C-alpha cells in the first residue's frame with residue numbers, strides 16, 4: 001500500500017510532536033529525499049524534523065507548533081487543494 005504525499009504530510013504533524021517511531025522518521029526522510037513537493041513542504045521546518053529524527057528531545061513551544069502546522073496546511077491546500 002503505497003503512501004501518498006498527503007499521508008506523509010499528516011505524519012509530519014506527528015513528526016513535529018516527536019511522537020513518530022524511528023522507522024517512520026526514516027521512511028519520511030526517504031520519501032522526502034525523492035519527492036520535491038514534500039521537500040518544499042518541510043523545508044521551513046527541516047531543522048526541527050532533523051532534531052526529532054536524531055532522537056534528541058525536542059519540545060517546540062505550543063504556539064510554534066500550531067503556527068508550523070497551519071503554515072504547512074495552508075501551503076498544501078494552495079498547491080493540491082483542500083484536504084477533507
Ligand SMILES: [Zn+2]
Pocket residue numbers: 004005008031032035036037038039
Ligand atoms: Zn511527497
